[in-house]
Amino acid sequence: MAVYLALGQAEGRKGLKTMKKPTVLAINPYIYDFAAYSFWSSPLGLLYLAGILGRNGFHVDLIDCMTVREDKRKKDGRAPFVKQKVVRPDAFKGVRKNLRRYGMSPEELRGELAGLDRPDLVLVTSIMTYWYAGAREVIDTVREMFPESKIIAGGIYPTLCYEEALRVFAKADLVVRSGELELFYRFIEEAFMVKLASRPLMDDLDILPYPAYDLYPDIPFVPLLTSLGCAFKCTYCATPYMYPKITRRHPRGVAEEIRHWHGLGVGRFVIYDDSFLYNSNCYARPLLSEVARLSPPVDIYNPNAVNAAFVDDDLAGLLMRSGFREVRIGLETVSPSAQKDMGGKVTNAVFERAVGALKRAGYRKEQLSAYILAGLPGQRWEEVKQAIDYLKALGVMPYIAEYTPIPHTPMFEKFKDTARFPVAEDAIYQNNALFPFAWEGFTEEDLNFLKRYAKE
Numbered sequence: 416m417a418v419y420l421a422l423g424q425a426e427g428r429k430g431l432k433t434m435k436k437p438t439v440l441a442i443n444p445y446i447y448d449f450a451a452y453s454f455w456s457s458p459l460g461l462l463y464l465a466g467i468l469g470r471n472g473f474h475v476d477l478i479d480c481m482t483v484r485e486d487k488r489k490k491d492g493r494a495p496f497v498k499q500k501v502v503r504p505d506a507f508k509g510v511r512k513n514l515r516r517y518g519m520s521p522e523e524l525r526g527e528l529a530g531l532d533r534p535d536l537v538l539v540t541s542i543m544t545y546w547y548a549g550a551r552e553v554i555d556t557v558r559e560m561f562p563e564s565k566i567i568a569g570g571i572y573p574t575l576c577y578e579e580a581l582r583v584f585a586k587a588d589l590v591v592r593s594g595e596l597e598l599f600y601r602f603i604e605e606a607f608m609v610k611l612a613s614r615p616l617m618d619d620l621d622i623l624p625y626p627a628y629d630l631y632p633d634i635p636f637v638p639l640l641t642s643l644g645c646a647f648k649c650t651y652c653a654t655p656y657m658y659p660k661i662t663r664r665h666p667r668g669v670a671e672e673i674r675h676w677h678g679l680g681v682g683r684f685v686i687y688d689d690s691f692l693y694n695s696n697c698y699a700r701p702l703l704s705e706v707a708r709l710s711p712p713v714d715i716y717n718p719n720a721v722n723a724a725f726v727d728d729d730l731a732g733l734l735m736r737s738g739f740r741e742v743r744i745g746l747e748t749v750s751p752s753a754q755k756d757m758g759g760k761v762t763n764a765v766f767e768r769a770v771g772a773l774k775r776a777g778y779r780k781e782q783l784s785a786y787i788l789a790g791l792p793g794q795r796w797e798e799v800k801q802a803i804d805y806l807k808a809l810g811v812m813p814y815i816a817e818y819t820p821i822p823h824t825p826m827f828e829k830f831k832d833t834a835r836f837p838v839a840e841d842a843i844y845q846n847n848a849l850f851p852f853a854w855e856g857f858t859e860e861d862l863n864f865l866k867r868y869a870k871e
């Protein structure tokens with residue numbers, strides 16, 4: 416049967432056939448911060464999009480501005496970012512800390528861009544909300560050097576601070592929140608008159624291609640996206656807002672991905688998951704049992720911490736056998752009332768049971784650490800000291816995680832007006848290094864003392 420098309424449609428069809436596939440440049444911007452270290456950091460969301468466009472047959476280049484000191488890379492794969500002191504902007508008047516740019520310099524980025532043919536499409540990610548200044552500079556530079564290129568910005572910052580991001584990234588053609596990938600695909604299809612054969616949304620993680628780590632010359636570690644969303648609703652965390660539903664990958668698919676990278680010589684894997692051990696009979700146990708059989712064995716790291724409630728003797732043994740070289744556990748506080756207020760994820764009894772199991776599995780003190788939250792609204796410094804003492808007595812290394820006020824979290828909405836910086840007006844003040852909830856019961860001096868004390 417003949418198909419008759421209106422003239423415009425016919426031209427459109429012809430256009431679709433003859434239009435060259437657009438070339439894509441993915442950029443992970445440099446950042447400005449008071450302190451930063453690559454705890455196995457990686458722009459995983461951006462690399463997924465690069466993988467998806469690659470699967471659609473697009474040529475994709477990557478500029479990861481977060482360069483590290485290779486000469487200082489540790490055995491576990493972590494490395495310090497290249498860094499340079501910069502002048503503090505007016506927004507930080509009165510802040511006595513050194514501000515640095517981490518990663519490539521703007522001049523180096525210009526050099527990299529100058530070496531490329533003009534890309535048709537540029538994707539810029541923006542991870543922590545308070546890192547937007549680097550992303551804005553990168554977007555402005557790309558706009559200046561490639562006025563004709565289409566620029567799309569996305570990531571956690573636009574997702575959590577959308578209205579602000581629209582203003583800040585005014586030179587981008589489109590700003591996308593997570594959950595809006597449909598908009599992203601439609602923009603590309605319309606701007607370049609192409610039809611995308613593969614346009615997965617993040618509601619089925621099993622159909623995603625692997626993130627495009629092959630765009631790096633070396634792969635020191637591979638972060639794994641095992642799920643999106645979290646089984647818990649901690650009042651300081653933005654995950655329930657960003658991903659209200661838990662979506663998990665099939666453990667077999669994750670094991671296959673590990674085997675894929677392992678076959679290419681990658682030996683370190685990092686779990687980016689908010690509740691990895693949740694429902695472990697169906698998830699972590701089958702996955703880790705497969706990983707434990709790999710030869711040569713792999714190393715696994717979990718900078719996002721595991722939930723103590725799910726660690727029993729059997730699981731602790733499996734963590735050890737599958738390659739967890741160290742285990743980070745979430746504790747947050749030892750105050751039972753604060754534990755309940757924050758979501759009731761862990762109690763001291765549960766925590767002690769998990770530590771016992773990990774020790775019986777063979778973990779030594781230097782391989783066990785726990786995060787303690789410091790600087791919560793209204794918190795007294797003595798509460799943090801009590802948690803440090805508790806961990807020291809249990810033989811677990813304390814890690815102080817300074818509280819970060821994050822938009823759309825219950826704690827942020829409740830306390831945003833009591834912070835000593837306008838955290839709701841400008842995301843730059845959401846940086847935990849600014850200690851936004853310092854007060855006379857918990858001063859910056861107290862925090863510095865606690866950081867030293869935790870290491871003693």
Ligand code: B12
Pocket residue numbers: 450451452453454455456457458459460461463464538539540541542543544545567568569570571572574591592593594596599617640644651652653654657687688689718719816817818819820821845847
């Ligand atoms: C892994 C992780 C880390 C890792 C690595 C982070 C990194 N890449 O640098 C580590 C352990 C280092 C880390 C550390 C911290 N983290 Co963290 N982390 C996460 C976590 C669990 C996952 C992030 C991730 O990769 N997700 C998976 C990818 C696939 O998702 P995505 O990046 O959002 O990408 C999607 C979209 O955004 C979109 N997208 C992304 N880029 C682009 C680009 C374009 C063009 C488009 C169209 C779309 C797009 O596409 C993807 C698919 O939809 C999130 C929570 C979460 N579930 O998101 C917290 C989170 C980002 N972290 C958070 C915090 C608070 C911290 C710390 C400050 C904790 C502390 N107190 O010490 C530190 C600070 C880090 C630092 N200074 O370096 C907060 C955010 C805070 C903020 N203000 O922005 C989050 C949201 C958790 C929370 N508590 O609510 N973190």
